[in-house]
Amino acid sequence: MNQGSNGKTLTLTIDNMTSDGQGVARSGRDVYFVPGAIPGEQVEARIEKRSKKIWHSRLLKVITPSEYRVPAPCPHYLRCGGCDMQHMTYERQVEFKQDRVAREFARQGVAVSDWALPIVAEPWGYRRKARLGVRYSKEQNTNFVGFREGASHHISNVDRCAVLPDHPALEWQDWRPLLNSLDARALVTQIEVIAADNAIALVLRALKPLQDGDRNKLVSQLKGWQKQGEEAGLLPLQLWLRSEKDGEAECLWPAQPDTLHHFVDGMPLNLALTDFVQVNGDVNRAMVAQALEWLAPTEDERIWDLFAGHGNFSMPLARRSKHVVALEVQNSMVTSLAAQAEQLALPLQAVCADLSDEGRLAHLESPNAILLDPPRAGAAEVMQDIARRRIPRVLYVSCDAATLARDLNVLSQQGYAVTKAGIMDMFPQTHHVETMVLLEYQGKSHG
């Protein structure tokens, strides 16, 4: 019988998957997690550590491959901690996510009679926001540019990232000599990419402001990449510098940068560098369209958009209903959302509100429908308020199946039923999944 101990190599049969996509094997009373392994496979794995009664291991060899296995296309697979599902066919990835959400719902007793078809789009080159770490090694006099390995702080070089769009400025192997040629080579710590629909912004984070010589070098290189990009019909670039933690970013080039925007519901929504943005533009557009269809807001209705961000849902809602109230904690997004709504003469009231404060909604007049799209932690603090108000329709969008199921359980015990549900593959090649649920108040308690 297999038995774990650190450093030992074992042959394991994978019979399940964790919610974060690792293969699971059992032998006697021992449980093994094997990242990169698929149910049905027999694999050879080396034990690395034991924690919380689980043996964590590294996949060495697939002895009997699953019919769903494909060669991982990215050379940085499993080291970069990002696209951890790329060893599975794309169709199987989506099935896995669908099953996972259904399992979380079942665990919380949330019934769904009929799942909508998953929303999917292009599974590579979709990502419009990413942060790459930069590190200077004095011993090797070289700059590393890449993602942090797994949960560690170690930065390993990435030449290009296949989930980011194609552009000469996103070929990271060309950034290494550029950064190394700067006087401030040891001061740059991060490059953030924001690929909007009208430009790609690159935001360098440095520990101190850069001198003119370094600025000129960077701008001249960016101009070269932009020219190459233009020839291929790609988006223009913007170069920004942030030299203090959380300080204002300064635009190094061009002199008059266009406001970034992305198209939703056929309109350009302004996007500041620090705004939250759904990372997958095509899936987002389909998601917003489905939300509008399911929620079906009418002109005279009052609608709340909770956790509204920069108005991804509330601006389209305000084109359909006369009273939209958007609540969001980040003041900069609230201010720019209010300004854009005013500019477009849309009936939207943007309110800065911390929704982890349980009484925060108390003074607001009840709406006819609510859309909420909280962060991963969910929206436990507003569930009782929503339940008490018996709102006819509640549309919940979530990037965490476990907290979603927990919150739905509260509503279903108070007379709400799930009438539509579906997943959206916002993050292809990763185990992350986005879910949308429409709840309707049924007028009686199901608890």
Ligand SMILES: C[S@@+](CC[C@H](N)C(=O)[O-])C[C@H]1O[C@@H](n2cnc3c(N)ncnc32)[C@H](O)[C@@H]1O
């Ligand atoms: C998943 S994002 C959704 C944003 C927007 N609905 C969209 O689709 O772009 C969650 C949003 O909740 C906001 N948020 C986080 N914690 C919050 C809180 N305690 N109160 C209100 N908003 C919060 C974040 O700033 C972020 O904009």
